Amino acid sequence: MELFDHTLSDLHELLHKQEVTVTDLVKESFKRIKEVDDKVGAFLLLNEENAMAQAKKLDEQLSEGKADPSEILFGLPVGIKDNMMTLGMKTTAASQILDNFEPVYNATAVEKLIDANTITVGKLNMDEFAMGSSNENSSYKLCRNPWDLSRVPGGSSGGSAAAVASGQVPFTLGSDTGGSIREPAAFCGVVGLKPTYGRVSRYGLIAFASSLDQIGPITRTVEDNAYVMQKIAGHDHRDSTSVDKPVPDYLKALTGDIKGMKIGVPKEFLAAGVEDGVKARIKEALAKLEELGATCEEVSLPHSKYALPAYYILSSSEASANLARFDGIRYGVRKEENELLQTYKKTRSEGFGDEVKRRIMLGTFALSSGYYDAYYTKAQKVRTLVKEDFEDLFLQYDVLIGPTTPTVPFKIGENVEDPLTMYVNDILTNLMNLAGVPAISVPCGQADGLPVGLQIIGKHFDEETVYKVAHAFEQATDHHKMKPEL
Template sequence: MFDKSISELHSLLHKKELSVSELVQSSFDRINTVDDKVKAFMTLNEEGAMQAAKALDGKLGTEEARGLLFGLPVGVKDNIVTKGLRTTASSQLLGNFEPLHNATVVERLNAAETITVGKLNMDEFAMGSSNENSGFYSTRNPWNTDYVPGGSSGGSAASVAAGEVFFSLGSDTGGSIRQPAAFCGVVGLKPTYGLVSRFGLIAFASSLDQIGPITNTVEDNAYLLQSIAGYDKMDSTSANVDLPDYLSSLTGDVKGLRIAVPKEYLAEGVDEDVKNNVLQALKKLEELGASWEEVSLPHSKYAVATYYLLSSSEASANLARFDGVRYGVRAEAENLLDLYKKTRSEGFGDEVKRRIMLGTFALSSGYYDAYYKKAQKVRTLIKNDFEKVFEDYDVIIGPTTPTPAFKVGEKIDNPLTMYANDILTIPVNLAGVPAISVPCGLSNGLPVGLQIIGKHFDERTVYRVAHAFEQATDHHKAKPEL
């Protein structure tokens, strides 16, 4: 069942060869079979999902069932609020939190009549690159459960790779969709900042966070983006732009396309297998009629330091709301100050505390100009690097990550090594441009991701290149054997 595309499933449903109830039940059957190994899900919505499926069965064969995503089961990252369905951001602090409203993306999925089967595990408050920072348990990579699935959207990527759902939603602050998509061998898009509403996303770093789709194929990804993108008056950073038809860009034609390959993205520190897979991908695109040249993004080397100063500063402000007073777990205390201290001390994990402390320091009197303000200036330089390259090229291509997935426990005790894992994805968030990760090969049995970066609001070209490469290769057809 889970080897079928969204368009194939849509056809089966429309012909009444498959019911929505059967489809949703197959999702839960698969979860019951493999999720004890993968641990992708945080909360299941079995009763609500089956009720919704039965209601949609009555629409099969009618005009109402013609939506692109009608009746399809979806998983939602656990930092995207869902009305009446527990949303924890994988933090003990929100272990009992049931939201009173839906995020805009959830409302749009509901309008498309998808079925939310559950909430997906993640690094606590989206802070991490391995899913080992979850406040509950670590998700495992379906390709080899001794390895991490990536983070922070590790549950979102692993659930798709394991065939538990056809697609999922993740969020990307510094690579948190693309990096786990690369590690798990699936397709993950970080849209242009502002294209998809952040209303209802539990904030980590508001100027960097972006919700996006994780799917098995580029076509499926375009289907999902078409449903969730668009202006939202509830989000002050939402961009009021015309939405193109993303599916119309999936032509397979890249003749005359100009590709930039930053020398920094294939430099020291990038695994030899990863580099070779990316070069083979570029060769394939050349065969399809595209051309590529080496360029430089000179300020990329400052991206990790810039990102962690800015994101931690925003996190220290955003996470101040979790105080045990209005929602979430509340510690026993004799006075208000102790309530704040005990709730936050007991509720937050080590990585979240580390970033709050770093961000508070960077924003503090006497250090603001030296750290936070300087980081904002470097962010502008990084953004300018991208804009300069895009004057002459259509897309930028390189590896999604410097290495394939690493073993569980291998880097968790060394935060700086863990942070460096996002070195190739972070600049995209700082610049606010779109980027997709698609499978481009294997290294020692683990997937390797190819990152395709586009101009602001030019997801169509990103999809066009990704789809052409995907159609010319079989990498996306490789599946893990759980």
């Protein structure tokens, strides 16, 4: 655990001074996993034999002076959310329908980390097909919050956040469709970024809602997050939604200087439904940012009240189309019957969990003849209005700020029978996916002994400013240094 109290740049320095080896880091990761993951449940699959063999090769490169000293991620262990393709390693999206699926290629984001000589120690728990806000929809096992094992870690990237918070790996990759990186980052007291849509390739990510999904990093600090983002960002010709735009040097943005910056605070983000303890921490964070020289003003996102229903109609509609491919014929588990139609029915009814079925049915209904214009088309119009709200505010403000979640982590089982209450957990995060803008969650203290996340939202492709504000706040506080005791 002591090794992973260090930042990524600290670990890099220790490796190149030969004070530790890559093998030491990988052993430490698996040791910690064996100590705590039976309680936390962050990992679905471990890659120990291959990881140790790879560590040995990288140690040889280090000892021979062949390791690139500018490659900060060299030799560092990483966990990958189980909806990203990993060559030679099972990828299930936490669903029974893909229980036997082993990909024949790597996702682009995974490939970029491999090129940086990181070591994948395993695949991380998640809500099935990334559908959920609590990680209770995994078809394999529960993932628990390291701060309180009776509470959820957030979803759908619950395993990715819990693994970092509990010191099992120094960083992970998650995916965010409506808040699935930021919400678990907030609940687990770590840093999670949803990049601008199109900034990180989605190639090799098992699609939930293709126009909303984005891969992003989860880390202990903002600087660590920027290092990982620097590596995975960039254009990919294999992804038609990937934007061919130069990737700036995110590390240069971490100056700590935010004097003169204008911050908008949407009044809707601190309205009814947001717990008093969460509001208090956000107001303290805003006061701290003003101390650092920024100006905070109340603003409005007038169409935000329509965003949640629009998000669930659009995401479910895209899911109903994307998940049609899981039929047991070409890949995945097959439940054989005498007739083809019965094979489809049995495979899908037994392979998908309740939440996935619920969203497929909702999406199919919204896309059906007679309802398409009333629901899907109207939701797309709302999406445009939400995007325009952000664009109008960003003409006057550098970033927008509010809480990441309306509450602290809730108890396991508390909302599982109430899908509508569960969906409301995304109320402060799904707008950014609809608009495609970047947003980060950073720890900003605790309420009732549980982590609270501060959400910082930026303009399209302006992750630099988001990182600048997040880093300045982090350096002026000690919230990121707090750790759960397992």
